[in-house]
Amino acid sequence: MSRAAAPPAAKSIGRYYSSIATSIEERYAYSLRVMHWVVGMGMIASIFLVKNAQNIKNVETKGQLMFYHKSLGILLCGLIVPRVILRLTTKMPRNVEGPSWESLSADVSHGL
Numbered sequence: 001m002s003r004a005a006a007p008p009a010a011k012s013i014g015r016y017y018s019s020i021a022t023s024i025e026e027r028y029a030y031s032l033r034v035m036h037w038v039v040g041m042g043m044i045a046s047i048f049l050v051k052n053a054q055n056i057k058n059v060e061t062k063g064q065l066m067f068y069h070k071s072l073g074i075l076l077c078g079l080i081v082p083r084v085i086l087r088l089t090t091k092m093p094r095n096v097e098g099p100s101w102e103s104l105s106a107d108v109s110h111g112l
Contacts, residue, residue, distance in 0.1 A: 029090040035083050042076045 027033070046069055053065035095103050 026093040028093060029086070032083075032086050032090055035079065035086060039076060039079055039083065042072055042079075046072045046076070 028036075049065050049069040049072070053062045053069065056062045056065065095106060
């Protein structure tokens with residue numbers, strides 16, 4: 001059996017996505033990506049700990065959860081300086097091609 005040719009619309013969609021893939025090929029440095037995920041997971045864990053502490057009646061368990069929450073917060077604060085140093089010393093990927101208003105808003109929001 002022979003395969004039918006893809007409709008023209010499907011071919012243009014394929015070209016569209018392949019052009020996007022080549023324009024965003026450059027990535028952030030591995031160290032920055034790892035630091036991003038470590039800090040993100042730490043923030044989620046911190047929120048999880050405090051939300052659970054709010055719903056627990058046992059004072060001892062609540063105290064333990066809050067101790068872990070505060071300890072995690074201090075550890076995450078300790079990662080601020082290394083993360084800023086990594087950000088300043090590594091090459092940043094170029095902006096994704098798109099409308100000028102998107103590039104402008106990305107530059108403004110990332111500059112904050």
